[in-house]
Amino acid sequence: MGYYNNFNFRAAPPIPAYFIGAGSILLGVHCFVRPTQEYGRFGLPLEPAPRAKRDRGEKRERGERRSSSAEEGRASPLVYIKGVREVTYGVALGVLKWLKHDDAVTALTAVLALAGLGDGVVVWLHGGEKNRRKAVGHWGAFLILGGWSVWRFLTTGSSPRMVGSGGFQVFRK
Numbered sequence: 001m002g003y004y005n006n007f008n009f010r011a012a013p014p015i016p017a018y019f020i021g022a023g024s025i026l027l028g029v030h031c032f033v034r035p036t037q038e039y040g041r042f043g044l045p046l047e048p049a050p051r052a053k054r055d056r057g058e059k060r061e062r063g064e065r066r067s068s069s070a071e072e073g074r075a076s077p078l079v080y081i082k083g084v085r086e087v088t089y090g091v092a093l094g095v096l097k098w099l100k101h102d103d104a105v106t107a108l109t110a111v112l113a114l115a116g117l118g119d120g121v122v123v124w125l126h127g128g129e130k131n132r133r134k135a136v137g138h139w140g141a142f143l144i145l146g147g148w149s150v151w152r153f154l155t156t157g158s159s160p161r162m163v164g165s166g167g168f169q170v171f172r173k
Contacts, residue, residue: 016148017097017105024090024112031083035075038082043123043134046073089115106152113146 031038039046089112096104120138123131 014097017093017109020109020112020145021090021093021097024086024093026090028083028086028088028090031079031086035079035083036073038079039073039075042082042119043127043131043138045128045131047076049073085115102152102156106149106156109145109152110149113142113144113149116141116145 030041036046089108093105093108093112096108116138120135120142123138124135127134
C-alpha cells in the first residue's frame with residue numbers, strides 16, 4: 001500500500017508525521033547540547049547550585065571553582081532523561097510512519113499530545129509565576145497534536161479490530 005492506498009485519498013499525508021518526529025528529535029538534542037538553556041525554554045527554573053564548601057565551614061579544594069552568586073543554578077541529570085524521551089518519541093514516530101503503520105502513528109501522536117498536557121501541568125505548578133505562559137505553550141502543543149490525532153483517526157477511517165488466536169492478538173484494519 002502506497003502513500004495514497006491505490007488513490008484512496010483517505011490516507012494521511014506523511015510529511016506532518018516526519019516534521020513532528022524531526023521536531024521532537026531536535027528538542028531532544030537541545031537537551032544534550034545546551035542543558036541549562038533547555039530549562040528556560042521548557043519553563044522550569046534551574047536546580048539550585050550546591051553550597052560552596054567554604055559556606056559550610058569546610059576548606060575549598062585546589063582548583064575548585066568559586067560560585068559567583070547564590071542565584072547560580074545548574075542542570076539536573078533529569079534534563080538528559082527528557083532529551084532521551086524526546087529523541088525516542090521522534091525516532092519512533094518516523095520509523096512507524098516509514099513502515100506505514102498509520103494507526104500507530106496516530107496513537108503515538110496522541111501520546112505525544114498527552115505528554116504536552118502533562119508537561120504544561122508540571123510547568124504551571126513548578127515553573128514559577130514568570131514561566132506560567134510557557135505552560136500555555138505546552139497546552140497549545142497538546143491541542144495541536146491531539147487535534148491532529150483526532151483528525152487522522154476520523155479521516156483515515158482508523159478502526160482497528162482484533163485478529164488472532166489465543167493469548168497473542170494483532171491489530172488489523
